[in-house]
Amino acid sequence: MQDAAQRLKNLAEQLMGAPLPVRIRAWDGSETGPPGAPVLVVRNRRALRHLLWKPGELGLARAWVAGDLDVDGDLYTVLDRMAEFIWERGEDARNLRQSLRDPAVRAAVRSLFALSAPFLPPAPPPEETRRHGRLHLHTKGSDRKAISHHYDVGNDFYAMVLGPSMVYSCAYWESPQGTLEDAQRDKLELISRKLGLRPGMRLLDVGCGWGSMAIHAAREHGVTVVGVTLSQEQATYARKRIAEEGLTDRVEIRVQDYRDVRDGPYDAISSIGMAEHVGAARYLEYAQDLHALLKPGGRLLNHQIARRPQADESAYSVDEFIDAYVFPDGELAPLGTTVTLLERAGFEVRDVESIREHYALTLRRWVANLEARWVEGQRLTSPGRARVWRLYMAASALAFERNRIGVNQVLAVRTPESGASGLPLRTREWRA
Numbered sequence: 001m002q003d004a005a006q007r008l009k010n011l012a013e014q015l016m017g018a019p020l021p022v023r024i025r026a027w028d029g030s031e032t033g034p035p036g037a038p039v040l041v042v043r044n045r046r047a048l049r050h051l052l053w054k055p056g057e058l059g060l061a062r063a064w065v066a067g068d069l070d071v072d073g074d075l076y077t078v079l080d081r082m083a084e085f086i087w088e089r090g091e092d093a094r095n096l097r098q099s100l101r102d103p104a105v106r107a108a109v110r111s112l113f114a115l116s117a118p119f120l121p122p123a124p125p126p127e128e129t130r131r132h133g134r135l136h137l138h139t140k141g142s143d144r145k146a147i148s149h150h151y152d153v154g155n156d157f158y159a160m161v162l163g164p165s166m167v168y169s170c171a172y173w174e175s176p177q178g179t180l181e182d183a184q185r186d187k188l189e190l191i192s193r194k195l196g197l198r199p200g201m202r203l204l205d206v207g208c209g210w211g212s213m214a215i216h217a218a219r220e221h222g223v224t225v226v227g228v229t230l231s232q233e234q235a236t237y238a239r240k241r242i243a244e245e246g247l248t249d250r251v252e253i254r255v256q257d258y259r260d261v262r263d264g265p266y267d268a269i270s271s272i273g274m275a276e277h278v279g280a281a282r283y284l285e286y287a288q289d290l291h292a293l294l295k296p297g298g299r300l301l302n303h304q305i306a307r308r309p310q311a312d313e314s315a316y317s318v319d320e321f322i323d324a325y326v327f328p329d330g331e332l333a334p335l336g337t338t339v340t341l342l343e344r345a346g347f348e349v350r351d352v353e354s355i356r357e358h359y360a361l362t363l364r365r366w367v368a369n370l371e372a373r374w375v376e377g378q379r380l381t382s383p384g385r386a387r388v389w390r391l392y393m394a395a396s397a398l399a400f401e402r403n404r405i406g407v408n409q410v411l412a413v414r415t416p417e418s419g420a421s422g423l424p425l426r427t428r429e430w431r432a
Contacts (some may be wrong), residue, residue, distance in 0.1 A: 003030030007111060008042060021081035025072065038073025040082070048116035061321040064391055065125040065384045075367075075394050083398070127384040129328045155237045157380040158210070160373055161366050161389065166210040166237075169273035169303060170359040170407050180365045183358075188216040191270055194351070194411050195299050196422070197221040201267035204228070204293060206258045207274025211238025211251070217270075218250040226263070228256045258289060265295035272303040275338070279331045283338070287345035296416035300347065305359075305407045307332040325388045335408050347412035350423055356406040363397035 004026035012020050023033030025041045033039070042048070047068035051059040063069040071078045113119060162168055163180050171183035172190050191213065197203065199222030205213050208227025211234075217223045229235055238253045258274075269290050278286045290300055310316055318331060339349050370377050370390055378386045399405045413421045 003032075004028045004042070004115065005030035005032045007115060009033060011111070016085060018085060021085050022078055037081075038071060038078045040078060041070040041072055043068050043070060045116050046122050049119065049122050052113065052116055052119070053121045056320070058320040058324060061325060061391075062122070062124055062128070065127055065325060065387050066122070067383065067387065075390070076398060079391075079395050080398055083395075125384045127382065127388055128324050154381050155210070155233055157377060157385075160377060160380060161369050163365075163369060165212060166241075167212045168209055170355055171362040171365075172355060173358050173361050176361055180362070180369075183362070184212070185216070188213055189220070191272065191301050191303070191409070192217055192221050194301050194409070194427075195268040195270065197223050197268060199223065202226070202265075204261065204264075204266040204269045206269060206271040206290070207277070208234070208238065208253060209272075210234050211241050211253060213270055213272060214238070214251045214253070215241060215245055215247060218247045219245060223250070223267075225251045226261075226266075227251065227253045228258055228261060229253070230255065230257060258286070261289075261293060264293035265298065266293055267295060267298050269294060269298070269300045270303075271300065273305070275302055275304040276327065276330050276332060279329060280333060283333065284341050284344060287342050287347065291345045291347055291414055294414040296414055297420070297422045298414050299422075300342075300410075300412045300414075302338070302342065302410045302412065303407070304338060304410070305332055305405060306335040306338065307405050308403075309334040309336065322392065326392045332405065335406070338408075339410060342410065342412050346414065348415040348421060349410060349412045350421060351409075351411040351427055353409045353411075353428075354406055355409065356400050356403065359407045360397045360400040363393045363400065367393045367397065 005024045005028075008024050008026060009020050009032050012024075020033055021037065023031060023037045023039040025031040025039050027042060027044045031039065046066070047063040050063040050066070050068065053059065054062060060069065158168065159166060163184075165181050165184035167184040167187070170187065171180060172187035173183045174186065195203070197217055201221075201223045203214075203217050203223045203225045205217070205225055205227040208214055208229050211227060214225040214227040218225050227238065229238075232255055235253050235255045242248055242251045242253065271290070275283070275286065294300065307316075313334075318329075322330060335352070335354075339352065342349055367390060370386065370393070374386070377389075381389075396405075400407070411427075413423065415421050
């Protein structure tokens with residue numbers, strides 16, 4: 001009888017039709033795989049049951065979040081190699097149905113069933129979002145629940161991961177050797193300059209987070225700011241920061257859906273990492289609402305993650321792990337779709353800047369912050385939630401580095417009938 005690690009390795013290679021690129025260590029202490037490679041640790045038989053009852057990404061995620069799967073070695077290397085092994089080999093990877101035609105593979109699967117006994121479905125980890133149906137309707141109620149799931153997990157945990165800036169979006173780096181705090185400050189200043197903020201202007205910050213953009217705009221540029229969020233915990237934290245800065249006369253934080261803001265017009269609107277929560281079904285409405293809230297000549301800065309377009313856009317589906325554990329109801333759109341819908345809403349799109357590599361740098365710093373205080377991070381939220389964050393941030397860093405997803409700042413203007421956009425003839429300086 002082979003040991004558990006060798007049996008698992010044989011099964012994986014038979015199913016995928018390729019050599020396993022990492023080592024496997026099983027619950028019985030056995031280990032096999034390429035010498036010197038990082039190790040995928042299968043801590044117990046329950047990990048197999050997660051995969052058998054929910055094959056694919058969600059089963060892997062459940063095993064990881066529950067602590068039944070782990071990594072010994074560099075997490076980025078394991079994720080990169082396993083992504084290529086499972087998902088990115090195109091025609092070279094045999095699908096499960098084809099594999100099961102092979103009698104040797106069928107025998108291996110039967111062996112896996114026996115190896116995973118007792119064969120009972122394990123309960124999903126408590127961190128998993130319970131959803132009824134797969135429609136992303138993005139009602140006000142469902143959006144509020146989704147935002148609460150992701151953001152109301154403890155301000156102390158976010159402070160540990162994000163650092164003093166408390167900015168939860170892509171930073172803007174002068175160099176990879178810079179500090180996270182400087183890069184986040186530079187991002188807020190970049191947005192402020194694109195919006196042309198000046199003393200006396202009114203700014204609406206949609207999805208204001210913990211108040212960092214609102215504070216920067218009021219303190220550094222003398223504007224009056226309304227920030228809206230659906231997270232009560234974010235609002236409480238932001239209001240405390242604003243009071244400590246002595247800015248309560250210039251910054252108001254509301255727990256309010258952007259669709260309920262009725263006190264326009266504003267001179268400028270910033271939407272930083274919020275539009276990913278809007279959803280395809282509601283995006284035109286989102287753009288129209290923001291257009292209506294701007295005065296003629298007002299500017300919108302829309303900072304948003306984008307996915308690569310697909311040949312058949314109707315085949316797009318939300319990532320199972322992200323939907324269940326990270327951003328329930330979050331949806332990504334190609335950049336071209338976003339620009340088109342902003343234009344349909346009446347905006348003139350004047351500038352698009354891709355800062356894809358900047359997000360990879362940002363995410364790696366957040367992962368490093370979490371790993372440096374791992375025990376504390378688990379205490380501040382839960383062991384499962386900390387594992388969710390470590391996995392999704394590391395995997396996202398690789399996705400940005402490999403150009404699987406991107407992030408863009410789109411500057412748009414509610415250009416008046418006169419055609420005067422109010423922008424300078426040259427808005428950027430390129431470096432060699």
